[in-house]
Amino acid sequence: MTSISSYKKNWMRYENYLMSGEWHVHTNYVDGANTVDDYCKRAVELKIPLIAFTEHVRRVLTYNYRDLVEDVMRARENYPDLIILTGCEAKVLEDGSLDVSDEVLKQSEIVLMAFHSLPGSKDKYIEALTTALSNLRVDIWAHPGLFLRNKNLSLSEEEAEEILEKARKEDVLIEFNGKYGLPLEEWVEIGKKKGVKFVRGSDVHKVGDLK
Ligand SMILES: [Zn+2]
Ligand SMILES: [Zn+2]
Incomplete structure (x- = not known):
């Protein structure tokens, strides 16, 4: 699936579709x-040019990832004008590593990293986040800042600048998530100034979420 290429990150092949594509979708797996x-049927109806199936993963899976890949391969034959990508949404662990197996990574074209809880304190969060942003396989930071907001925490301007600078340097896209209203306006402002790239990801869980 993921072949050797001259691109630093896989998303760079599809740079023209960052805001018109839907880069964060969950299936019934x-x-x-x-x-x-x-x-895929709905994406074609809506004229969405690209869809990435970024299924939840853990190191030990409850489903066979290969089945999802085969569904995508079949869909590519049935919807030749739609760009259909395999992917995964991996949780950032406390040490900043991702909760995903090498086998899944090998078959994933697009890798989302996300926090699904807050690791201890804000400092620990920043540490884990910085490590995860350095991960060469990470394409997108999904729902950025969701768990800070849930815990009523926020980054100082300086901290936000450092994190966003890191994302820019590592070529990690920042998810623009309309469903959660993220990232915060301040982050968008800082990111734009720094030349950070944003990508549309709506954490789609049903066909009706596609816009
Ligand atoms: Zn998530
Ligand atoms: Zn998700």
Whole structure:
């Protein structure tokens, strides 16, 4: 799937579709309501040019990732004008590593990293985040700042600048997530000034979430 290329990050092949594509979709392999085929059919109707199936993963999976990859391969034959990518959404662990197996990484074209809880303190969060941003396989930081906000914490301007500078340097895209209203306006401002790139990811869990 993921072949050797001259691109530093896989997303760079599809740079023209960062805001017109949908880069964060869950299927019924985990907690989504629909199949790969359902989403592709709807994406074509809506003239969405690219869709990335970024299913939840753990190091030990509850489903066979290969099945998802095969669904995507079939969909590519059925919807030749739609760009359909395999992917995963991996949780950042306390040490900044990702909760995903090498086997899944090998088959994933797009890798989202996300926090699904806050590791201890804000300092620990920043540390884990910085490590995860350095991970060469990470393409996108999904729902950035969600768990800070949930815990009523925020980054200082200086901290936000450092993190966003790191994302720019490592070519990690920042998810523009309309569903959660993230990232915060201040982060968008800082990011734009720094030349950080944003990508549309709506954490889609059903066909009706596609816009
Ligand atoms: Zn998530
Ligand atoms: Zn998600």
